[in-house]
Amino acid sequence: MKKISASILALGFALTVTIALSAAAPLTANASPGSLTPMASEPSWAVTVQAGDEGELRDAINNADDGVPTIIELTDDITLSSDTAISVPDSKIIKLTSAIGTGAPYTIDADGEDISVIENAGELWLEDVNITGANKLTDPDSNGVNGGGVLNTGTLVMMDGASIYGNTVTADENGGCGGGVYNTGDFTMLGGTIENNKADINSYFSRGGGVFNNGTFTMDGGTISGNSADAGGGLYSADGFDMTTGTVSDNSANGDGGGVCVEGDFSMTGGSVIDNKAGLDGGGVYGWFGATFLISGQALISGNESYNYGGGVAAYYYSSSTKIEGGTITDNKTGLDGGGVYGDGSTEFVVGGQALISENQADASGGGVAAYYYDSTRIEGGKITNNKAVDGGGFYTPNGATMTGGLVSLNTATGDGGGINAPSLELEGGTISQNTATGNGGGIFISETSALTMTAGTISGNSAANGGGVYGDTEMTISAGTISGNTASADGGGVWIYDLTKLSVSSGVAFSGNTASKVVKSPLDLYMPAGVTWTVPFAYGNSNYDINWDAETAYLAFVQDSYAVAPAVSGANGYLPGETVTINAGTRSGYSFMGWTVVSGGVTLASSSSATTTFIMPAQNVTVQASWGAPLIPNTGDNNAAGFVFALFAAAAGALCIVAFGARRAKTEQR
DSSP: OOOOOGGGGGGSSOOOOOOOSSOOOOSOOOSSTTOOOOOSSOOOOOEEEEEOSHHHHHHHHHHSOTTOEEEEEEOSOEEOOSSSOEEEOTTOEEEEEEOTTSSOSEEEEOTTOSSOSEEESSEEEEOSEEEEOOEEOOOTTSSOEEOSSEEESSEEEEOTTOEEESOEEEOBTTBEEOSSEEESSEEEEOSOEEESOEEEOTTSOEEOSSEEESSEEEEEEEEEESOEESBOSSEEESSOEEEEEEEEESOEESSSOSSEEEESOEEESSOEEESOEESSSOSSEEEESSSEEEEOTTOEEESOEESSSOSSEEEEEESSEEEEOSSEEESOEESSSOSSEEEEEEEEEEEOTTOEEESOEESSBOSSEEEEEEEEEEEOSSEEESOEESBOSSEEOSSOEEEOSOEEESOEESSSOSSEEESOEEEEEEEEESOEESSBOSSEEEOSSSEEEEEEEEEESOEESBOSSEEESSEEEEOSOEEESOEESSSOSSEEESOGGGEEEOTTOEEESOBOSOEEOOOTTSSOOTTOBOSTTOSSSTTTTSBOOOSOEEBOEEEESOBOSSOSBSTTSOBOTTOEEEEEOBOOTTOEEEEEEEEESOOOOSOSSSSEEEEEOOSSOEEEEEEEEOOOOOOOOOTTOOEEEEEEEEETTEEEEEEEEEOHHHHHHHO
16 A cells, blocks of 8 residues: 655655645754643644554654654554554654544554553644553563553643553552553543553552553543543542543442542542442542642532442542532442542531532431541532431531531431531531431431531421431520421420530521420420520420420310410410310401310310310310301391391290391382
C-alpha cells in the first residue's frame, strides 16, 4: 500500500504530507525532556502522514519535525511484533488517528507483550484510534510495573473516538499502577473511553486500573469504565483530581475507591460516577489526606457500593473542609456507615447549597450521611431524603451537629433516629419531616446526655415508638420553632425526654397535631410557659401527645356542636377514670338547645336536657353531641309572608301533633 512520491522516497517510509501555509506554534519546546507546555486548545496541524504497519508508524513519529504539529493517520490495524513500546520523544507534537473512510477506528495492539503500548514524552493527541493488548510484567527501573496502554511523562490528550482498553499491569514488590494510563505529566481527557483495563494485584498493591495519575489529570469528557485494581478501580490520583464532566462507571476495587481514589484535593462539579464497587471504603469515590473535598454543581454519584464505609463517597482527613454543596448522591449502598456519604476527621463537614442526598442505604448508621470526628458538622441546606439505615436514617454523627437550613425528610431507621441521630444538635433552621424510626426518635434521636437546642425550624410528621418528633436523655431547650403532626406509637408524640426537669420550652413555640398511644393526667403547673401553643384539646404540654409524662393513663372527652364561649369541656382535658367531667353546650343564636346524645364512651349524663351537665369519666375516650332545634315563629299576617308554627304536645297515652300553616293568600284561594 505504498502510495508515495519520488520526492519523499528517501525518507524510508510511506506518507502523505499536507503543509499548512501558516502553522501555529501551539506549545513551547524547551531543552529538558517532558517540558512541553500543554495548550488549552488543539494545535493547528501542519503535516499529515499515513502509516499502515508498525515500521511505518515508528518512522512517521521519529521523522516528524520537532515542534511541528503532525497528524499520523492509521490506514490499517497495527500489531506490535517487537518488545518495544511505540515511543513519542519529548520534542514531538503528534496526533494519532485513523484515516477517514478506511474502516476507522484502527487499533494498535501489543498482542500480549510485556510492554506499554505507547510511551509518550512529547505531546500526544489520540482520536479515533484504539490502544490495546499490553500485558506488562517487567519493572525496568524498580519503580513498579506501570502504564499498560500509555505511559505518559509529557502531555496526553484523549479525544472522541479514542479507546484505551484491555491492557494489564501486574504488580511486583514495588507495586503496579495504571493498567490503561500511567501519568506523571499532563493528561486531559476530552472524550473517548478507557475501559476493561487492569492493575492486577498478584499479592502486591496495585492502583489505578484505568488511570493512575501522579501529575495533572483533568477529566472534561469521556468514559472510564469496567477497570479494576486494588485501589482506584477506575482512577487513582496521587496528586488531586478535578472532574467537570465525563463518566466513571462499572469499575471495581478490592480495597478503596471502586470508581475513583484520590490522594489530595478533590473537586467534582459535573460528570457521573456510577455503578462502581469497592471491597472496603468508597464505592464511588474515596478521598484522603488533602485540604479540600468538594462536590457541587451537577455532579452525579449513583448506584455505587462499598463493603465497609461510604457507598457513594468516603472522605478521610481533609484538613480544611469536606463539603457537599451540590450535585446528586443517590441509590448508593454500604455494609456499614454512610450509604451516600461517609466523612471521617479534621476541620469541617458541610451539607449545603442544592445538594440532594437520596435513596441511599447503610446496613449500620447514616443511610444518607455519616460524619465522624469533625471540629464542626453542619447541615446548611440541600435535601437529605428517602435514605435508610439501622440508626440515623438520614444523618448520623457521633459528634455534635448544627442544622441551619435544608430538609431532612422521608428517611427510615430500623433502630433509632429516622431523620438525625447525634449526641447533640443545635437546630437553628430547616425542616425535619416525615421520617420514621422503628425504635425511638422519629425526627431526632439524641444519643447521649449532651444537649438539644432548638431556636428555629420545624419538626413535623415524624413517627417512632417513643419521641415521634424528638427523643433524648439530655438537656433540651426549645425556645422557638414548630413541633407538629408527629406520632409516637408509645409515648411522647412530640417530645420524649427521660428527665422532664431538663426540658425548657419558651413562649412562642408551637405544638400541634401530635399524637401518642395514650393521654396522661399530669400536674398542670409544670412545663406551661405562657404563649406556648399545645396540641388541641390540651392546655398543657405534658399530656404525652406533645411531651411524654410518666403518669396514670388519662382519657379525653370530646363535645360536638357546642357553642360555648369558654371551653366546652372543663379543665384542660385528660381525665383519670372516676373524675367528674363538666360539659357545656353554650347558646346558639336563633336555636333552642334540645338535649345531649352520647356518641361513644357509654356514660350516663347527670342531665341530658341541661345545656351544662356532668358525667363520670370511664376508662375510655368519650364523645357527646349537642342537639339544636328551631324556635316557634309567629304568623305576622303579612300578605307576602308564610308563617310556620310547630308545636309538639305529649300525653301519657300518646302524642298529638298540630301543624298550622296560615297565609292570607291561602285563605283567598280557599274561598
